[in-house]
Amino acid sequence: MARVVMQAVVSVDGYIAYPDDSVGPLFDWYFNGDTELCATASDWTFRVSRPSADHLQPIWDAIKVTVIGRHLFDTTNGWDGKPAAGDELVVVTHRPLPQEWLAAHPDAPFHTADSVEAGIALAKELAGDGLVDVTAGDLGGQAFSAGLVDEVAMDVVPVVLGEGVRFFGSHTGTVLLDDPDQVVQGDRVLHLHYAVRH
Template sequence: MARVVMQAVVSVDGYIARPDDSVGPLFDWYFNGDTEVTAGASGWTFHVSRRSGGYVQAFWDAVKVTVIGRHLFDTTNGWDGKPAAGDELVVVTHRPLPEQWLADHQDAPFHTASSVEAGIALAKDLAGDGLVCVTAGDLGGQAFSAGLVDEVAMDVAPVVLGEGVRFFGSHTGTVLLDDPDQVVHGDRVLHLHYTVKR
């Protein structure tokens, strides 16, 4: 059965982007090392520290399906039809994807769902026994609030943004996590992985 992990790079004060959706120095660690890592079907390559490389590549290799919201789809232009991680992607949206985008990306392994619950269920079906990655932010916060997230993975950059898009979106309430089962010190990043207490 697929596991669902909520993941993003995050600032020390809990933001995954600035108010204008730019990431500023949050992603600097993707380019500060000599270990090459490749992100899923997108084929994007980054050069990170050796310690980050082992952690990040194993994580990306485990992801089978990514779930994103419509805002991230629009912001990234659907990553030009190639999932940033995993083999397939589910977009949670109440609006059809743009006709021109669909025409330009007919072979894109993208699916849509009209609710967070339906999106996670579809992603789990597609992933089989693999890992489903739901992006942090409003969509991830909704999935987290609904009890649909099994694990939380954070790549904490030593940056204080002061404002912006929160890792857990507008989630409020208390949810306990187990102690981190992975703590990896990279260069200008700390990788943390938690299991959600049930």
């Protein structure tokens, strides 16, 4: 059965982007190393430290489906029809994807769902026994609040943004995580992985 991980790069004070969705220095560590890190589905290649590459490449390779919200789809123009991670992508949205986008990307392995619950269920079905990656922020916070997230992965960057888009979105309330089972220090990033107690 597929596992669901909520993942993002995050500032020390818990933000994944500024209020205008820009990321400032959060992604600088993707380009400060000498070891290649590949997101095979999108053909994106990064240069990170060896510890970061050794930690992240197996995770990225295990991702079969990514779940995003409509805001991220619109912000990135659906990554031009190529999922940032995994073989397929589920967009949680109440509006159909733009016809012009669909016409420009007829072979995009994108699906839609009208609720977080339906999106996670579809992603798990598509992923088989692989990994489902749910983007942090409002969508991830909703999935987390609904008890649909099995793991939390944070790439913590030593910067304080002061304001912006929160890692857990609008989630409120207390949820216990296990102690981190992975703590990996990269160059200008600390990788943390937690299991969620259900």
